[in-house]
Amino acid sequence: MNCSDFLKELTDYLDGVIDADTKAELDEHLAWCHNCYVVCNTTKMTIEIYRGSELYELPDDLRSRLRSAILQKCAEQKKPATAQPQAPKKTGA
Amino acid sequence: MDVIQTKGNEPVSEELALVRAAKGGDISAFEELVKRYDRNVFRIAQHITQNREDAEDVVQDAFLKAYGNLNQFQEQSKFYTWLVRIAVNEALMKLRRRRPERTVSLDEDVKTEEDSIPREVADWSPNPEQQYNQAELKEILSKTINGLPPSFRTVFVLRDVEGLSTEETADALNLSIPAVKSRLLRARLQLRERLTKYFKKRENGDGRK
Numbered sequence: 001m002n003c004s005d006f007l008k009e010l011t012d013y014l015d016g017v018i019d020a021d022t023k024a025e026l027d028e029h030l031a032w033c034h035n036c037y038v039v040c041n042t043t044k045m046t047i048e049i050y051r052g053s054e055l056y057e058l059p060d061d062l063r064s065r066l067r068s069a070i071l072q073k074c075a076e077q078k079k080p081a082t083a084q085p086q087a088p089k090k091t092g093a
Numbered sequence: 094m095d096v097i098q099t100k101g102n103e104p105v106s107e108e109l110a111l112v113r114a115a116k117g118g119d120i121s122a123f124e125e126l127v128k129r130y131d132r133n134v135f136r137i138a139q140h141i142t143q144n145r146e147d148a149e150d151v152v153q154d155a156f157l158k159a160y161g162n163l164n165q166f167q168e169q170s171k172f173y174t175w176l177v178r179i180a181v182n183e184a185l186m187k188l189r190r191r192r193p194e195r196t197v198s199l200d201e202d203v204k205t206e207e208d209s210i211p212r213e214v215a216d217w218s219p220n221p222e223q224q225y226n227q228a229e230l231k232e233i234l235s236k237t238i239n240g241l242p243p244s245f246r247t248v249f250v251l252r253d254v255e256g257l258s259t260e261e262t263a264d265a266l267n268l269s270i271p272a273v274k275s276r277l278l279r280a281r282l283q284l285r286e287r288l289t290k291y292f293k294k295r296e297n298g299d300g301r302k
Contacts, residue, residue, distance in 0.1 A: 007210075011278040015259075035214045039285070042217050045292075046285040047253045049222055053234050056139040056148070058132045066149060067127055070156045074120055077161060 001029045006036045014044055112172050116163045123163075127156055130173055133255055134180045140250040141184035143239050144191065151187060155180035170264055174257070177265040181247060188243060211282060213289040221292030237287045241280055248273055249280035 006029050012018045013026050030037050058066075108129075114122035131152055138151035158179050159166075166175050222230050238246055251262045252273070263273045 007278075007282075011274055011281065014281075017259075035211070038214050038216045039211045039282075042289065042292075043281050043285045045217060045221065046281060046288055049288070050234060050238070050249075050254055050284070051256075053231065055231055055234055055238075056136045058135040058152075062149070063131060066152050067124070067131065070127055070153055070160075071120060071124055073153075073157055074123060074160045077157075 001025050003029075003033060003036055006030075006033070007039070010040060010043065013040070014047070108172055109168060112163065112166065112168070115160070116166075123160055126172065126176075130176055131156070133173075134176065137177065137180055137247075137250055137255065138184045138187075140238065140254070141181065141243060141247055142187045142191070144187070147184070147187040147191070151180055151183045154183045158183070171261070174261045174265050177251065177255075177257070177261075178267070181251075181266060185243070211286060213286055213293075215289055215293040217289065217292040218294050221288075224292070233288070233291050237284060240287065241283060245276050245280035245283065248276040249284070252277050253281070 006026060009018065009022060009026055013023065018026070030040060108126075111122045111125050115126060134152050134155055135148055138155075139145065139148035142148055142151065155176065159176050162179075166172065218224060225233065238249070241249065247266065248262060248268075251257045251265060252259065257265065259270055259273050259277075262268075262277075263270045266273070268276075
């Protein structure tokens with residue numbers, strides 16, 4: 001396995017959706033290839049930082065304002081559209 | 094090396110009961126669904142549109158559209174995946190309106206080999222985010238992810254921030270599974286490459302510039 005092969009498998013490797021044989025080959029490559037080890041490790045950190053970042057959290061006041069507006073408009077619509085009884089089909093008479 | 098775990102899934106049956114009640118016009122059941130997912134929809138919308146007002150509109154429009162079309166929801170996929178599909182479409186429409194000069198499409202597939210080849214392989218400090226205060230860190234992360242093409246950014250946000258599976262992401266974005274995987278890999282590698290500038294180990298051991 002070379003570095004290019006390793007990169008192709010990186011996403012599945014990080015997601016843990018890889019068969020045991022391929023994982024063993026990737027682990028073996030990581031054991032001696034410093035560059036791939038660094039890329040793998042820092043890619044994993046990238047994901048973890050974004051996942052824990054709380055970018056764009058919805059503030060409570062805005063959240064309740066949005067929810068009230070949504071529910072008010074839903075109430076105006078009454079039931080979801082197609083739940084209304086369907087008009088009888090024209091018979092063409 | 095440990096693998097990244099996706100977030101846990103909500104039990105479907107309870108959710109389906111809420112969806113069915115909402116289909117019958119039970120607003121409080123729909124309110125429960127809004128409470129469950131409004132934060133997620135807001136994050137996704139803000140990531141795609143990069144604009145707070147647009148993201149607020151997307152939250153309202155997506156839930157209203159979902160409510161109005163609940164009877165179109167086939168119950169074969171999760172309600173959340175269906176809602177995300179609606180929200181992504183609404184967000185892309187906003188983005189197109191703001192950037193009419195650029196075509197914005199999820200089919201956009203910037204075909205370059207070099208974007209997947211790591212050029213910067215310096216290792217990072219052990220706790221890179223601690224080198225910056227909260228505001229600085231958010232600025233760095235926001236600027237960096239906003240530099241990705243929308244098609245890559247959306248896949249990364251759904252998979253890695255919101256924790257959808259590859260299959261759910263493909264379903265929500267109407268993309269094939271190989272397309273999702275390819276975009277995810279390139280998004281992850283591009284973000285990693287760009288963040289290395291901020292997070293790499295400094296020779297004097299101090300991460301700050």
